[in-house]
Amino acid sequence: MPFDPSPRDWLEPTTKFAAGRWSYSAKPKALNTLGFPNPRDWSPAEPDWKLPDNWKEIILQGLKERMGRFRSLRIFMDSCVRCGACADKCHYFIGTGDPKNMPVLRAELLRSVYRGEMTLAGRILGRLVGARRLTPEVLREWFYYFYQCTECRRCSVFCPFGIDQAEITMLGRELLNLLGLNINWVMDPAAKCFMTGNHLGITPHALKDNLEFFVDTIEEITGIRIDPPINKKGAQVLFVAPSGDLLAEPGIFTLMGYLLVLHQSGLDYTWSTYASEGGNFGMFASHDLMKSLNAKIYAEARRLGVKWILGGECGHMWRVAHQYMETMNGPADFLEEPVSPITGTRFENARTTRMVHIAEFTADLIHHGRLRLAPERNDGYRVTYHDSCNPARSMGLLEEPRYILGKTCRHFHEMPAETIREKTFCCGCGAGLGSEECMDLRMRGGIPRAEAVRAVREKHGVNLLSCICAIDRAVLPTLMERWVPDVGVAGLHELVGNALVLDGEKPRTTNLRGEPLGGGVA
Amino acid sequence: MPTITLSGEPFEVDEDGFLKDPARWNESVAKGLASEEGISELTEDHWKVIRYLNNYYKQFGSAPMVRKLSKETGFDLKTIYKLFPTGPAKGACKLAGLPKPTGCI
Numbered sequence: 001m002p003f004d005p006s007p008r009d010w011l012e013p014t015t016k017f018a019a020g021r022w023s024y025s026a027k028p029k030a031l032n033t034l035g036f037p038n039p040r041d042w043s044p045a046e047p048d049w050k051l052p053d054n055w056k057e058i059i060l061q062g063l064k065e066r067m068g069r070f071r072s073l074r075i076f077m078d079s080c081v082r083c084g085a086c087a088d089k090c091h092y093f094i095g096t097g098d099p100k101n102m103p104v105l106r107a108e109l110l111r112s113v114y115r116g117e118m119t120l121a122g123r124i125l126g127r128l129v130g131a132r133r134l135t136p137e138v139l140r141e142w143f144y145y146f147y148q149c150t151e152c153r154r155c156s157v158f159c160p161f162g163i164d165q166a167e168i169t170m171l172g173r174e175l176l177n178l179l180g181l182n183i184n185w186v187m188d189p190a191a192k193c194f195m196t197g198n199h200l201g202i203t204p205h206a207l208k209d210n211l212e213f214f215v216d217t218i219e220e221i222t223g224i225r226i227d228p229p230i231n232k233k234g235a236q237v238l239f240v241a242p243s244g245d246l247l248a249e250p251g252i253f254t255l256m257g258y259l260l261v262l263h264q265s266g267l268d269y270t271w272s273t274y275a276s277e278g279g280n281f282g283m284f285a286s287h288d289l290m291k292s293l294n295a296k297i298y299a300e301a302r303r304l305g306v307k308w309i310l311g312g313e314c315g316h317m318w319r320v321a322h323q324y325m326e327t328m329n330g331p332a333d334f335l336e337e338p339v340s341p342i343t344g345t346r347f348e349n350a351r352t353t354r355m356v357h358i359a360e361f362t363a364d365l366i367h368h369g370r371l372r373l374a375p376e377r378n379d380g381y382r383v384t385y386h387d388s389c390n391p392a393r394s395m396g397l398l399e400e401p402r403y404i405l406g407k408t409c410r411h412f413h414e415m416p417a418e419t420i421r422e423k424t425f426c427c428g429c430g431a432g433l434g435s436e437e438c439m440d441l442r443m444r445g446g447i448p449r450a451e452a453v454r455a456v457r458e459k460h461g462v463n464l465l466s467c468i469c470a471i472d473r474a475v476l477p478t479l480m481e482r483w484v485p486d487v488g489v490a491g492l493h494e495l496v497g498n499a500l501v502l503d504g505e506k507p508r509t510t511n512l513r514g515e516p517l518g519g520g521v522a
Numbered sequence: 523m524p525t526i527t528l529s530g531e532p533f534e535v536d537e538d539g540f541l542k543d544p545a546r547w548n549e550s551v552a553k554g555l556a557s558e559e560g561i562s563e564l565t566e567d568h569w570k571v572i573r574y575l576n577n578y579y580k581q582f583g584s585a586p587m588v589r590k591l592s593k594e595t596g597f598d599l600k601t602i603y604k605l606f607p608t609g610p611a612k613g614a615c616k617l618a619g620l621p622k623p624t625g626c627i
Contacts, residue, residue: 024537041523043537189625196583199625206582213590244626247587251626279626434626436612437537470626 005099011112011132013141017045020440021096023147023433026187031180033191034289038180044143055179056134060117062178066171067118072164073171077114079161080107086155086165091426092148095444103155103165106145110172113138143181146172148441150430151284151316152389157422169431174286182285186432190281193293197276198243204273210246211271214256221514223506226263231304232270236341238301239269241312242278242470245491251473253512254313254491260500261362261493264371265342269310275300278314279470283324284432291328294320298329301354308338309355313491315430315469318357319394326352343368357391359468362496363400366407372501375410377508380518381464381488382411383495384456386449386476387424388469398422401468401492408499413460419452427467429475442475443482450483457484464488466495528554540615540622547576547619559606559613568605568617570595575618585611585620 008014028039042050052058067074086103088094093101100106108130115122115131122131132138151166159165176182189199196203202210211228219225229235241258245251262269275297282289301309311317325332335354338347345364347356365371385405391397398421405412419425428445429438456462465476465487476489498511511517523542525532529550534542539558541547552572556564564572574595578586588610592598597605606613611623 027536185624192625200623200627201584203583206584209582210587210590213587217589242626247585248627249588252587252589281625435624474627 009127010100010105011127011130013137015137015141015144017144018440020438021148022144022441023183023185023435023438026180026182026184030184030187030191031182033195034187036177036180036182036187036285040180042180049139049179049181051179055139058178059134059139059175062175063114064118066174067114070167070171072167076107076163076168077111080104080111080163081161082108083160085158085160089155089158091152091154091428091445091448092150092441095428095447096148096441100141100145101148103149106149107163107165107168109138109142109145110168139176139179139181142172143176146176147183147433150389150426150428150433150445152426152430153393154389154423154426157393170283170287173284177286183432183435185435185438186281186284190285190289190293193277193281193296197272197274198246199277199279199281200243200247202243202246202276204276207246207271207273207276214252214259217512217514218256218259221508221510221512222260222502224263224502224504226259228259228262229270231272231274233304235268235270235304236307237267237269237310238275238297238304238306238308239271239310239312240275240278240297240317242314242317243276244279244470244474245312246276248474250477250488250490250494250513251470253494253497254473255493256512257491257493257495257497257500258312258358260497260502261358261365261371264500264502265365267310267342270304270306272300272304274303278311278317280316280320281432283316283320287328290320290324294325295329298332301332302334307336308350309335309353310358310361311355312358313388313468313470313493315388315390315471317390318397319390321353321355322395325355340364342370357395357397357400359391359397359400359404359492362493363403366404373407373499374501375408375499377498377511377517378409378495379411380511381409381490381495382413382460382462383409383464383466384413384415384453384462385420386415386427386465386467386472387420387422388467388472389424389426389430391468392424393422396422397468401466404492404496405466408495411460413456413462415452415456419448425449425452427469427472427475427479430471434471434475443479446475446479447483449476450479453480453487454484457487462487464490466490466492468492526554536622538612538616538622541619544579544619544621551619552617555617559608559617561606561613561617565605567597567601571597571602571605571610571614572618575614575620579618579620585615585623
């Protein structure tokens, strides 16, 4: 990527907001709903950000408090040796060529202020030790670059110290939020989650209406009418999906796949209109917001009296569940250790969260011969698999999706080894960066993933990119259209739903998209 | 927040021109916003989509699935893109007065 680094010292920034690489500010309505500070109309592109007079004091006090609260932050502020192992691992650095998108330097944006404002050596020696003071220009730089990180954690895989760059971005954004410096694509969904139950603002009656639409569609395709329960007290299991699957293509086909598996398995489960969101955009704004959004799911599990929770193909839902839930809202000891009532399998890995991933549930059903599959129905697809960042790196969900793909598709090809599993490349749009206005950043950040898809398209004729994240399903189609045309995108359970043979179903002529079987990507 | 004037009346809109307050929508808003969405004249087909979206939003408080929009109006996605070049979630929703969708979509 051509890039002309500023001749000035990086410690003295003059951040130019490039077109297509920053997101619109959060609207006052969302901040008022969430009780976040400084709701106002403002734009990152304008010179006046309408900050409170004591903005500097607020940030430094906020940083001090968090240094006391998060041991991880203290370690991350002091332990980096600038070895550079992370530098070229970031999809945004690869795609933009901007040095400040090297994870090491993005973290230094915060570390330099910590040193300059909070350490004796930094205050005395200043730039000699990479220290600087907090100025309005530094604040602009923070906003620009902390909203150019998708918290995907690929860099952390390569860090010899295990520094979690996502946590640095989370803390950076949390500090910015103290001044009302946030983006609408994060705060609006988070606010809607409290007002309607989910990020997309799907109201309870719209959710019911959508489920009925899926039930009708499934009946047209299979001849079987299923009856998904909603808000059913006393059900054994609460099922929570990302709300994107309830509304947008191709997620809705994934959702039909969930419905088919849950119906055929005979699981006693329920949807909820209150906990109708697996995702957690709070993670992209502050720890407190992440905690309260996560708590909603558990509050609903308690209210409905279920035994455990089953989660859909969501991305960061699983980072929150596996790495924060226990200390934030746990232990969930009012629930039971998850056991599949169909196979008797005890999901020991979900002992503390009591939340099982649907890929685990389905893989277990297949392993025990409880699902009859006709993988030839997916013969039109030559499939590859994008390890969605958070299920892969935050919960180690690497084998189950591959096991399921192996049983439901007859043409499966892996992308190059350095781009899958724990080294998977981000879609380029996570952590609230999936907006239209951010398109240049999205298309650049997605280049490494797109190149890996291109490799298997050229070598094996791959025409379908499967994934297990709703952001992936929302943004990868645009990325494919831009860089690797003719490759479609599907959730794992869409392929399961195509292959699954329901008891008593009529001979199928179409897949879940209504396209002729075996036809490939339309 | 930017303001636009349609038929002599000021309306607050977001960065992409979506109405801030969906309750203020009326047909003159749709007519006024059409040209910036690359539509020279609103035909009866346009109105069918716009009215369906607006009514759905009034009833359900959110946008419908595109598949549902297709099924109810009888227009496939290709036709909807022909009518609204920026697509159902942008052009069509904007003209129907719906807020811009955000989140995992």
